[in-house]
Amino acid sequence: MHNDYTITHLKQLESEAIYILRETAAQFEKPVLLFSGGKDSIVMAHLARKAFWPAKLPFQLLHVDTGHNFPETMEFRDKYVEELGAELVVGSVQKAIDEGKVVEEKGARASRNGLQTVALLEALEEGQYDAALGGGRRDEEKARAKERFFSHRDAFGQWDPKNQRPELWNIFNGRKQHGEHFRVFPLSNWTEMDIWQYIKAEEIELPHLYFSHERDCFVRDGVIMGVTDFIELLPDEKVEKMVVRFRTIGDATCTGACLSSANNLDDIIDEVAAARQTERGTRADDKRSETAMEDRKKQGYF
Amino acid sequence: MSEDNNSGYLDMDLLRFTTAGSVDDGKSTLIGRLLYDSKAIFEDQMEAMEVSSKARGDENVNLALLTDGLRAEREQGITIDVAYRYFATPKRKFIIADTPGHIQYTRNMVTGASTANLAIVLIDARKGVIEQTCRHSFIANLLRIQHVVVCVNKMDLVDWDEGVFNKIVEDFKSFASRLDNIVDVTFIPASALIGDNIVEKSENMPWYQGPTLLYHLETVYIGADENHVEARFPVQWVIRPHSDKYHDFRGFAGRVAGGVFKPGDAVTVLPSGFTSTIKSIESMDGPQEKVFAPMSATITLEDEIDMSRGDMLVKANNRPDPTQDIDAMICWFASDKQLAGSGKYILRHTTKEVKAIVTEVCYKMNINTLHKIEDDLTLSLNDIGRVKIRTSAPLIADSYKSNRITGSFVLIDQLTNATVAAGMII
Structure with missing residues (x-):
């Protein structure tokens, strides 16, 4: 059914994302690409390489570091950035805590996820960035389903869902007042499945956490968590060895794993196709309330 | 063919479609069914919906809660904005631009339609072709969506009657003959609630020999939609x-x-x-x-x-003429400002920005009746009208009819930077 002038869905999504990345470089003075070392940001960095090849990326990478990372992610991040020949800036939640700008949550269930917002806004201001490219996708969460490609933030970094600019055809309005900035989401129209299919088609390398491995884990609120130095166990929680992989990689204190023996891309794609839980179903931070994501986004979260 | 069971995914193409509908015409149920039957709704989303439906006192699981994610929408039980939804079958990936159908959300319908290849126009079998049908079809035509599916829903409530369906088909054809951008119309009798002719073929309507909605979405040919002639x-x-x-x-x-x-x-x-x-x-x-x-x-x-x-x-052998004077249909998007006489704006067209003056409003459309209004020429939120525009520098433009990308533009308010109108060049 494909004639000469039809392209696959992956090529369409790639073309769209490259178009957005180039619009961002052209419309803003100092954009930055948010890079966490997770699969979405790796795909975005890969697309950015393609968009500007054979030149280097016309922007820096920024990692907002909660300090609660899986060590594998950090090793991968540093190696990837070096190969890319890009410049990495790190915004630190630990630093914001040390400087007294935020107060850390207390107790066994403490998470630094909310504090990331402060560190992110600080880093954006310090670097004088006027656009931050993020790997957010509309299929991830219901509050994201109405997010724009070019998402306007006021001078306080806040998102107003009722006052978003309409986006038609492929015309994106990035005009802004002094002090305002934009979040830009080139992967808006991708789903988790598209991401995995693209990783396979483009042979993109990923951190090992995404593939099945044996790890010390415990179960909290029905979510499997990896044992790290940053999490205090509750009295009734037991550590067990489990064969798991991670569907998303975020702050280690709130990113859950799933039992899985998928150790290659084909098995992961099959697993995603058969999955009956959304990817964010393993994210404890979204479970706090029905509109938890919208509330965090209004404050400036990604 | 390789043995690799994922290889099918790499041969899929993409269809973008739009749906417009109001609270009670079954749009959410229809989308819910497409998503649920194609396994794009997950267990945890279903559970969350069950919990919220119960808390709101809804009798059945309210599938609208899946698309209405914003707090204000959940509280008021309405869809405010365009929501984008995704699902895939082994043949195609689909992007749904799900928009509210009331006249006060015309700008959202226009936005959703701007990137769509196909529009689903929902008709309640009991009500037939009504004002809203007319409006949704007009917008699809204005934005040059070439493929329309008229889905005659709630057939279970008219006893699966072929006569009711045929009457609606005739009524729709007689008014749609004026909508010349729509090249392909498919009529499907269905019941989204029971599931007839959405994914599975209806056993209640043996008189209908056509495709189910999903089969049609999977197979409709859109390869000729782009202009592959004028480079x-x-x-x-x-x-x-x-x-x-x-x-x-x-x-x-x-x-x-x-x-x-x-x-x-x-x-x-x-x-x-x-x-x-x-x-x-x-x-x-x-x-x-x-x-x-x-x-x-x-x-x-x-x-x-x-x-x-x-x-x-x-x-070199096919050049558009650069021009500083354009005629266009525009849809007004700003809620706080009207289009004033000789208003000055920033006009963004492809990758170019110029200054622009709207020199004349020729007429406004009554999009329920398709009549021209010539005695009130003020464009307010959601109004659609024909205007003349003069730009500060030449545009390299085509008519919207021949190219949706080089024939479209937006107007931006110089003070607030808000996008205040979307335009289609005539």
């Missing part, structure tokens, strides 16, 4: 690596808006009029033999000529 390449960005290996490399980056570009093609840069030949089409994966809409590409030329963002590369 248009708006330049977004110039790639200059300044490296030892690519010392003299100058690549013009952009997304093809129409036609086909190949190495060796004679091309002209507009508005300057300089001519050259395409040397190569570059990519990280190696040189490409040809590119066409909607592909992103990097083009190099044989000659060193001046070209930058906002310019357009076209074929």
Whole structure:
């Protein structure tokens, strides 16, 4: 059914994302690409390489570091950035805590996820960035389903869902007042499945956490968590060895794993196709309330 | 064929469609069923919906809660904005632009329609063709959606009666004959609630021999929707690596808006009029033999000529005439400001921004009756009308009828930077 002038869905999504990345470089003075070392940001960095090849990326990478990372992610991040020949800036939640700008949550269930917002806004201001490219996708969460490609933030970094600019055809309005900035989401129209299919088609390398491995884990609120130095166990929680992989990689204190023996891309794609839980179903931070994501986004979260 | 069971995914194409509907015409149920039957709704989403439906006192699981994610929407039980939804079958990936159907959300319908290949117009079998049908079809036609599915829903409530369906088909055809951008209309009798003719063929309507909705969405041919004749390449960005290996490399980056570009093609840069030949089409994966809409590409030329963002590369034998005067249909988007006489705006067209004055409002449309209004020429939120615009610099434009990308623009308020109107060049 494909004639000469039809392209696959992956090529369409790639073309769209490259178009957005180039619009961002052209419309803003100092954009930055948010890079966490997770699969979405790796795909975005890969697309950015393609968009500007054979030149280097016309922007820096920024990692907002909660300090609660899986060590594998950090090793991968540093190696990837070096190969890319890009410049990495790190915004630190630990630093914001040390400087007294935020107060850390207390107790066994403490998470630094909310504090990331402060560190992110600080880093954006310090670097004088006027656009931050993020790997957010509309299929991830219901509050994201109405997010724009070019998402306007006021001078306080806040998102107003009722006052978003309409986006038609492929015309994106990035005009802004002094002090305002934009979040830009080139992967808006991708789903988790598209991401995995693209990783396979483009042979993109990923951190090992995404593939099945044996790890010390415990179960909290029905979510499997990896044992790290940053999490205090509750009295009734037991550590067990489990064969798991991670569907998303975020702050280690709130990113859950799933039992899985998928150790290659084909098995992961099959697993995603058969999955009956959304990817964010393993994210404890979204479970706090029905509109938890919208509330965090209004404050400036990604 | 390889044994690899994922290989099918790599051969899928993409269909973008829009749905417009109001609270009670079954739109959410229809989308819910497409998503649920294609396994795009997950267990945890279903559980969350069950919990919220119960808390709200709804009798059945309220599928609208899946699409209405914003707090204000959940509280008021309405859809405010365009929601984008995704699902896939082994044949295609689908992007749904789900929009509210009431007249006060015309701007959302226009936004959702701007990127769609196909529109689903929902008709309640008990009500037949009504004002809202007319409005939704008009918007689909205005935004040049070439494929329309008229889904006659709630057939269970009219006893699966073929006569009711046929009457609606005739009524729709008689008014849609005026909508000349719609080239392909398919009528499907259905019940989204029970599931007839959505994914599974109806056993209650043996008189209907046509496709189910999902089968039609999977197979409708959209390959001819893009204009592959008139070559248009708006330049977004110039790639200059300044490296030892690519010392003299100058690549013009952009997304093809129409036609086909190949190495060796004679091309002209507009508005300057300089001519050259395409040397190569570059990519990280190696040189490409040809590119066409909607592909992103990097083009190099044989000659060193001046070209930058906002310019357009076209074929030497097919050049649009640069113009500073355009006639257009516009939809007004601003809630706090009306279109005032000789209003000054920023006009964004492809990758170019110019200043613009709306010199005349010719008429306004009553989009329920398709009548022209000539005695009230003020455009307020959601109004659609025909205007004349003068720009500060020439636009390299086509009519919207021949090209949706080079024929469209938005108007931006100079003070607030808000996007206040969307326009289609006549």
